Amino acid sequence: MHYVELEKDLLHQNDKLAENIKNNMADHQIFVLNIMSAPGAGKTSLLEAVLPELSKKYRIAVIEGDIQGSADADRLKKLDINAYQINTHSLCHLEASMIERALTNFDLHKIDCLIIENVGNLVCPADFFLGEDEVMMVVSVSEGHDKPHKYPVMFSKADLIILNKMDIIESTNFDTDIFYKQVRELNRDAGIMEVSATRGTNMDKLISHIEHGIQHKKGHHHHDHGDHHHH
Amino acid sequence: MHELSLAMSVREIVEDAAEKNGSKKVNEVNIIVGEFSSVSADALEFAMEVAKKGSVFENAKINIKSAKTILACSQCNGETVMEDYIFKCSTCGSTSVRIVSGDRMYVDSIDIEQ
Numbered sequence: 001m002h003y004v005e006l007e008k009d010l011l012h013q014n015d016k017l018a019e020n021i022k023n024n025m026a027d028h029q030i031f032v033l034n035i036m037s038a039p040g041a042g043k044t045s046l047l048e049a050v051l052p053e054l055s056k057k058y059r060i061a062v063i064e065g066d067i068q069g070s071a072d073a074d075r076l077k078k079l080d081i082n083a084y085q086i087n088t089h090s091l092c093h094l095e096a097s098m099i100e101r102a103l104t105n106f107d108l109h110k111i112d113c114l115i116i117e118n119v120g121n122l123v124c125p126a127d128f129f130l131g132e133d134e135v136m137m138v139v140s141v142s143e144g145h146d147k148p149h150k151y152p153v154m155f156s157k158a159d160l161i162i163l164n165k166m167d168i169i170e171s172t173n174f175d176t177d178i179f180y181k182q183v184r185e186l187n188r189d190a191g192i193m194e195v196s197a198t199r200g201t202n203m204d205k206l207i208s209h210i211e212h213g214i215q216h217k218k219g220h221h222h223h224d225h226g227d228h229h230h231h
Numbered sequence: 232m233h234e235l236s237l238a239m240s241v242r243e244i245v246e247d248a249a250e251k252n253g254s255k256k257v258n259e260v261n262i263i264v265g266e267f268s269s270v271s272a273d274a275l276e277f278a279m280e281v282a283k284k285g286s287v288f289e290n291a292k293i294n295i296k297s298a299k300t301i302l303a304c305s306q307c308n309g310e311t312v313m314e315d316y317i318f319k320c321s322t323c324g325s326t327s328v329r330i331v332s333g334d335r336m337y338v339d340s341i342d343i344e345q
Binding site for chain 2: 011012092093123126149156186187188
Protein backbone atom coordinates (compact mmCIF):
# COMPACT_ATOMS: atom_id res chain seq x y z
CA MET A 1 0.00 0.00 0.00
CA HIS A 2 1.34 3.36 -1.00
CA TYR A 3 -0.39 6.69 -0.61
CA VAL A 4 0.04 9.16 -3.49
CA GLU A 5 -0.99 12.82 -3.20
CA LEU A 6 -2.39 14.12 -6.48
CA GLU A 7 -4.61 17.18 -5.99
CA LYS A 8 -5.45 16.94 -9.66
CA ASP A 9 -8.43 19.01 -10.79
CA LEU A 10 -11.16 17.14 -12.68
CA LEU A 11 -11.41 20.07 -15.09
CA HIS A 12 -7.68 20.37 -15.72
CA GLN A 13 -7.98 19.48 -19.40
CA ASN A 14 -10.72 22.03 -20.01
CA ASP A 15 -8.78 24.70 -18.10
CA LYS A 16 -5.62 24.03 -20.10
CA LEU A 17 -7.46 24.30 -23.43
CA ALA A 18 -9.25 27.44 -22.24
CA GLU A 19 -5.89 29.03 -21.35
CA ASN A 20 -4.69 28.24 -24.89
CA ILE A 21 -7.80 29.88 -26.33
CA LYS A 22 -7.31 32.89 -24.08
CA ASN A 23 -3.70 33.30 -25.23
CA ASN A 24 -4.69 32.83 -28.86
CA MET A 25 -7.42 35.46 -28.54
CA ALA A 26 -4.96 37.84 -26.84
CA ASP A 27 -2.51 37.40 -29.73
CA HIS A 28 -5.29 38.34 -32.14
CA GLN A 29 -6.64 41.11 -29.88
CA ILE A 30 -10.09 39.55 -29.92
CA PHE A 31 -12.46 40.49 -27.12
CA VAL A 32 -14.32 37.37 -25.96
CA LEU A 33 -17.71 37.42 -24.29
CA ASN A 34 -19.28 34.27 -22.81
CA ILE A 35 -23.05 34.70 -22.42
CA MET A 36 -24.94 32.48 -19.99
CA SER A 37 -28.59 32.32 -18.95
CA ALA A 38 -31.55 30.05 -18.44
CA PRO A 39 -33.36 28.94 -21.61
CA GLY A 40 -35.58 31.72 -22.91
CA ALA A 41 -34.01 34.63 -21.01
CA GLY A 42 -33.35 36.41 -24.30
CA LYS A 43 -29.68 35.85 -25.16
CA THR A 44 -30.29 35.62 -28.89
CA SER A 45 -32.78 38.51 -28.87
CA LEU A 46 -30.16 40.66 -27.16
CA LEU A 47 -27.64 39.76 -29.84
CA GLU A 48 -30.19 40.59 -32.54
CA ALA A 49 -30.68 43.96 -30.88
CA VAL A 50 -27.02 44.97 -30.51
CA LEU A 51 -25.02 43.19 -33.21
CA PRO A 52 -26.29 45.05 -36.31
CA GLU A 53 -25.11 48.32 -34.72
CA LEU A 54 -21.79 46.88 -33.49
CA SER A 55 -21.18 45.29 -36.90
CA LYS A 56 -21.04 48.72 -38.50
CA LYS A 57 -17.76 49.37 -36.68
CA TYR A 58 -16.40 45.99 -35.66
CA ARG A 59 -16.00 42.51 -37.08
CA ILE A 60 -18.12 40.27 -34.88
CA ALA A 61 -18.18 36.46 -34.79
CA VAL A 62 -20.69 34.43 -32.81
CA ILE A 63 -20.53 30.83 -31.62
CA GLU A 64 -23.97 29.50 -30.74
CA GLY A 65 -24.23 26.59 -28.33
CA ASP A 66 -27.41 24.54 -28.26
CA ILE A 67 -28.34 20.95 -27.52
CA GLN A 68 -29.91 20.62 -30.95
CA GLY A 69 -30.72 22.61 -34.10
CA SER A 70 -29.41 25.75 -35.77
CA ALA A 71 -32.31 28.10 -35.00
CA ASP A 72 -30.14 30.65 -33.16
CA ALA A 73 -27.34 30.79 -35.72
CA ASP A 74 -29.97 31.06 -38.47
CA ARG A 75 -31.56 34.06 -36.74
CA LEU A 76 -28.20 35.86 -36.64
CA LYS A 77 -27.22 34.89 -40.18
CA LYS A 78 -30.41 36.61 -41.37
CA LEU A 79 -28.86 39.80 -39.99
CA ASP A 80 -25.60 39.08 -41.83
CA ILE A 81 -23.82 38.15 -38.61
CA ASN A 82 -20.95 35.68 -38.92
CA ALA A 83 -22.39 32.87 -36.77
CA TYR A 84 -21.40 29.24 -36.23
CA GLN A 85 -23.67 26.73 -34.51
CA ILE A 86 -22.37 24.06 -32.12
CA ASN A 87 -24.72 21.23 -31.21
CA THR A 88 -23.75 19.70 -27.88
CA HIS A 89 -26.35 16.91 -28.25
CA SER A 90 -26.94 15.78 -24.69
CA LEU A 91 -24.31 17.96 -23.05
CA CYS A 92 -25.54 20.76 -20.79
CA HIS A 93 -22.75 23.30 -21.37
CA LEU A 94 -20.02 24.33 -23.79
CA GLU A 95 -16.47 23.13 -23.17
CA ALA A 96 -13.20 24.66 -24.28
CA SER A 97 -12.54 21.77 -26.70
CA MET A 98 -15.75 22.63 -28.59
CA ILE A 99 -14.73 26.28 -28.86
CA GLU A 100 -11.29 25.28 -30.09
CA ARG A 101 -12.85 23.20 -32.88
CA ALA A 102 -15.45 25.87 -33.74
CA LEU A 103 -12.72 28.50 -34.08
CA THR A 104 -11.26 26.66 -37.07
CA ASN A 105 -14.31 27.94 -38.99
CA PHE A 106 -13.24 31.56 -38.55
CA ASP A 107 -10.37 33.68 -39.80
CA LEU A 108 -9.07 35.05 -36.51
CA HIS A 109 -7.22 37.84 -38.30
CA LYS A 110 -10.59 39.23 -39.34
CA ILE A 111 -12.38 39.29 -35.98
CA ASP A 112 -12.51 42.00 -33.31
CA CYS A 113 -15.02 40.39 -31.00
CA LEU A 114 -16.04 36.79 -30.38
CA ILE A 115 -19.36 36.21 -28.68
CA ILE A 116 -20.09 32.77 -27.27
CA GLU A 117 -23.74 32.09 -26.54
CA ASN A 118 -23.66 29.21 -24.08
CA VAL A 119 -26.28 26.49 -23.70
CA GLY A 120 -29.32 27.79 -21.80
CA ASN A 121 -28.66 26.48 -18.29
CA LEU A 122 -28.04 28.28 -14.99
CA VAL A 123 -25.86 25.53 -13.52
CA CYS A 124 -23.14 23.76 -15.50
CA PRO A 125 -21.79 26.45 -17.86
CA ALA A 126 -20.49 28.35 -14.81
CA ASP A 127 -17.86 25.68 -14.14
CA PHE A 128 -16.31 25.73 -17.61
CA PHE A 129 -13.86 28.50 -18.46
CA LEU A 130 -13.79 29.04 -22.23
CA GLY A 131 -11.00 31.61 -22.38
CA GLU A 132 -13.37 34.57 -22.20
CA ASP A 133 -12.61 38.11 -21.06
CA GLU A 134 -16.05 38.57 -19.60
CA VAL A 135 -19.00 36.50 -18.44
CA MET A 136 -22.28 38.16 -19.27
CA MET A 137 -25.32 36.71 -17.59
CA VAL A 138 -28.85 37.35 -18.83
CA VAL A 139 -31.78 37.11 -16.44
CA SER A 140 -35.36 37.95 -17.42
CA VAL A 141 -37.90 39.36 -14.98
CA SER A 142 -40.29 36.49 -15.72
CA GLU A 143 -37.84 34.07 -14.08
CA GLY A 144 -38.39 35.68 -10.65
CA HIS A 145 -36.23 37.75 -8.31
CA ASP A 146 -35.06 34.78 -6.22
CA LYS A 147 -32.72 33.30 -8.83
CA PRO A 148 -29.43 34.59 -7.36
CA HIS A 149 -30.00 32.57 -4.17
CA LYS A 150 -30.95 29.51 -6.18
CA TYR A 151 -28.02 29.66 -8.61
CA PRO A 152 -25.23 31.29 -6.60
CA VAL A 153 -22.24 29.98 -8.56
CA MET A 154 -23.19 31.53 -11.88
CA PHE A 155 -24.27 34.83 -10.32
CA SER A 156 -20.97 35.04 -8.45
CA LYS A 157 -18.98 34.57 -11.66
CA ALA A 158 -20.80 37.13 -13.82
CA ASP A 159 -18.97 40.30 -14.79
CA LEU A 160 -22.14 41.88 -16.18
CA ILE A 161 -25.74 40.96 -15.37
CA ILE A 162 -28.40 41.93 -17.88
CA LEU A 163 -31.90 42.12 -16.43
CA ASN A 164 -34.04 41.62 -19.52
CA LYS A 165 -37.75 41.93 -20.38
CA MET A 166 -38.16 45.02 -18.19
CA ASP A 167 -41.08 45.99 -20.46
CA ILE A 168 -43.23 43.24 -18.91
CA ILE A 169 -42.18 43.71 -15.28
CA GLU A 170 -45.62 45.07 -14.34
CA SER A 171 -47.16 41.73 -15.32
CA THR A 172 -44.86 39.85 -12.96
CA ASN A 173 -44.20 39.96 -9.22
CA PHE A 174 -40.49 40.63 -9.79
CA ASP A 175 -39.06 42.73 -6.94
CA THR A 176 -35.95 44.56 -8.17
CA ASP A 177 -34.87 45.48 -4.60
CA ILE A 178 -34.76 41.84 -3.55
CA PHE A 179 -32.99 40.90 -6.78
CA TYR A 180 -30.27 43.55 -6.33
CA LYS A 181 -29.79 42.61 -2.67
CA GLN A 182 -29.38 38.92 -3.53
CA VAL A 183 -26.98 39.69 -6.37
CA ARG A 184 -24.82 41.94 -4.16
CA GLU A 185 -24.46 39.24 -1.51
CA LEU A 186 -22.88 37.05 -4.17
CA ASN A 187 -21.19 39.56 -6.39
CA ARG A 188 -20.10 43.04 -5.28
CA ASP A 189 -18.63 44.16 -8.55
CA ALA A 190 -20.79 43.00 -11.46
CA GLY A 191 -22.50 45.72 -13.44
CA ILE A 192 -26.28 45.36 -13.66
CA MET A 193 -28.22 46.71 -16.67
CA GLU A 194 -32.01 46.82 -16.89
CA VAL A 195 -33.03 46.38 -20.51
CA SER A 196 -35.66 45.23 -22.93
CA ALA A 197 -34.12 43.57 -25.96
CA THR A 198 -37.35 43.44 -27.96
CA ARG A 199 -38.21 47.11 -27.24
CA GLY A 200 -34.64 48.27 -27.62
CA THR A 201 -34.53 49.82 -24.14
CA ASN A 202 -30.96 50.57 -22.96
CA MET A 203 -29.43 48.72 -25.88
CA ASP A 204 -27.15 51.74 -26.37
CA LYS A 205 -25.65 51.05 -22.92
CA LEU A 206 -24.94 47.43 -23.78
CA ILE A 207 -23.50 48.41 -27.16
CA SER A 208 -21.11 50.87 -25.56
CA HIS A 209 -20.15 48.33 -22.89
CA ILE A 210 -19.15 45.78 -25.55
CA GLU A 211 -17.46 48.49 -27.58
CA HIS A 212 -15.41 49.46 -24.53
CA GLY A 213 -14.36 45.82 -24.11
CA ILE A 214 -13.26 45.62 -27.75
CA GLN A 215 -11.29 48.88 -27.51
CA HIS A 216 -9.69 47.82 -24.24
CA LYS A 217 -8.55 44.52 -25.75
CA LYS A 218 -7.01 46.34 -28.70
CA GLY A 219 -5.07 48.63 -26.39
CA HIS A 220 -3.99 46.12 -23.78
CA HIS A 221 -3.47 42.90 -25.63
CA HIS A 222 -0.08 42.20 -24.09
CA HIS A 223 -1.35 42.39 -20.52
CA ASP A 224 -2.94 39.60 -18.62
CA HIS A 225 -6.30 40.70 -17.34
CA GLY A 226 -9.92 39.79 -16.87
CA ASP A 227 -9.37 36.30 -15.57
CA HIS A 228 -10.54 36.74 -11.99
CA HIS A 229 -13.22 34.07 -12.35
CA HIS A 230 -10.60 31.56 -13.34
CA HIS A 231 -8.65 29.48 -10.87
CA MET B 232 -25.60 17.13 -15.31
CA HIS B 233 -22.23 16.09 -16.63
CA GLU B 234 -21.03 13.85 -13.83
CA LEU B 235 -20.19 10.96 -16.15
CA SER B 236 -17.68 13.04 -18.09
CA LEU B 237 -16.19 14.17 -14.76
CA ALA B 238 -16.01 10.53 -13.68
CA MET B 239 -14.15 9.74 -16.91
CA SER B 240 -11.77 12.56 -16.04
CA VAL B 241 -11.17 10.88 -12.66
CA ARG B 242 -10.43 7.65 -14.52
CA GLU B 243 -7.88 9.32 -16.76
CA ILE B 244 -6.19 11.03 -13.77
CA VAL B 245 -6.03 7.82 -11.70
CA GLU B 246 -4.84 5.61 -14.58
CA ASP B 247 -2.16 8.14 -15.43
CA ALA B 248 -0.98 8.42 -11.80
CA ALA B 249 -0.97 4.64 -11.32
CA GLU B 250 1.14 4.16 -14.44
CA LYS B 251 3.61 6.87 -13.38
CA ASN B 252 3.99 5.14 -10.01
CA GLY B 253 4.42 1.71 -11.58
CA SER B 254 1.24 0.32 -10.09
CA LYS B 255 -1.36 -1.96 -11.64
CA LYS B 256 -3.81 -1.87 -8.77
CA VAL B 257 -5.39 1.06 -6.96
CA ASN B 258 -7.08 0.34 -3.62
CA GLU B 259 -8.55 3.71 -2.83
CA VAL B 260 -9.45 6.91 -4.68
CA ASN B 261 -10.11 10.07 -2.66
CA ILE B 262 -12.09 12.79 -4.41
CA ILE B 263 -12.97 16.23 -3.03
CA VAL B 264 -16.01 18.06 -4.40
CA GLY B 265 -16.30 21.72 -3.44
CA GLU B 266 -19.67 22.98 -2.30
CA PHE B 267 -19.27 25.98 -4.63
CA SER B 268 -19.02 23.85 -7.78
CA SER B 269 -21.96 22.77 -9.89
CA VAL B 270 -21.59 19.10 -9.20
CA SER B 271 -23.56 16.67 -7.09
CA ALA B 272 -21.41 14.31 -5.01
CA ASP B 273 -24.15 11.66 -5.15
CA ALA B 274 -24.37 11.77 -8.94
CA LEU B 275 -20.59 11.63 -9.20
CA GLU B 276 -20.49 8.60 -6.89
CA PHE B 277 -23.01 6.84 -9.12
CA ALA B 278 -21.08 7.77 -12.27
CA MET B 279 -17.84 6.45 -10.71
CA GLU B 280 -19.35 2.96 -10.57
CA VAL B 281 -19.61 3.08 -14.36
CA ALA B 282 -16.27 4.81 -14.94
CA LYS B 283 -14.17 2.38 -12.90
CA LYS B 284 -15.15 -0.73 -14.91
CA GLY B 285 -12.09 -2.28 -16.52
CA SER B 286 -9.72 0.28 -15.01
CA VAL B 287 -6.81 -0.09 -12.56
CA PHE B 288 -9.22 0.96 -9.83
CA GLU B 289 -12.06 -1.39 -10.75
CA ASN B 290 -12.17 -2.77 -7.19
CA ALA B 291 -11.06 0.37 -5.39
CA LYS B 292 -12.97 2.12 -2.65
CA ILE B 293 -14.13 5.50 -3.93
CA ASN B 294 -14.33 8.15 -1.22
CA ILE B 295 -16.05 11.37 -2.22
CA LYS B 296 -15.89 14.13 0.35
CA SER B 297 -17.54 17.50 -0.04
CA ALA B 298 -15.62 20.56 1.04
CA LYS B 299 -17.03 23.79 2.44
CA THR B 300 -16.35 27.07 0.69
CA ILE B 301 -13.58 29.04 2.39
CA LEU B 302 -13.43 32.82 2.00
CA ALA B 303 -10.42 35.06 2.63
CA CYS B 304 -11.07 38.63 3.77
CA SER B 305 -8.97 41.45 2.32
CA GLN B 306 -9.84 43.74 5.27
CA CYS B 307 -8.95 41.65 8.34
CA ASN B 308 -7.02 38.91 6.50
CA GLY B 309 -9.15 36.30 8.26
CA GLU B 310 -10.51 33.15 6.68
CA THR B 311 -14.10 32.07 7.19
CA VAL B 312 -16.38 29.29 6.12
CA MET B 313 -19.02 30.64 3.74
CA GLU B 314 -22.55 30.50 5.12
CA ASP B 315 -25.67 30.42 2.93
CA TYR B 316 -23.66 31.35 -0.18
CA ILE B 317 -23.17 34.90 1.09
CA PHE B 318 -19.84 36.58 0.30
CA LYS B 319 -19.17 38.11 3.68
CA CYS B 320 -16.41 37.85 6.30
CA SER B 321 -17.89 36.44 9.49
CA THR B 322 -15.17 38.06 11.61
CA CYS B 323 -15.30 41.70 10.52
CA GLY B 324 -18.41 41.75 8.32
CA SER B 325 -16.57 42.99 5.22
CA THR B 326 -17.87 41.90 1.82
CA SER B 327 -14.39 42.29 0.37
CA VAL B 328 -13.76 38.55 0.29
CA ARG B 329 -12.67 36.01 -2.26
CA ILE B 330 -12.96 32.24 -2.50
CA VAL B 331 -9.77 30.42 -1.55
CA SER B 332 -11.16 26.90 -1.73
CA GLY B 333 -14.37 24.95 -2.12
CA ASP B 334 -15.10 25.89 -5.72
CA ARG B 335 -13.25 23.04 -7.38
CA MET B 336 -13.40 19.27 -7.57
CA TYR B 337 -10.26 17.19 -7.68
CA VAL B 338 -8.67 13.83 -7.09
CA ASP B 339 -6.96 14.48 -3.77
CA SER B 340 -5.02 11.24 -3.46
CA ILE B 341 -4.94 7.55 -4.30
CA ASP B 342 -3.76 4.47 -2.46
CA ILE B 343 -1.86 2.10 -4.73
CA GLU B 344 -0.20 -1.29 -4.55
CA GLN B 345 3.37 -1.44 -5.72
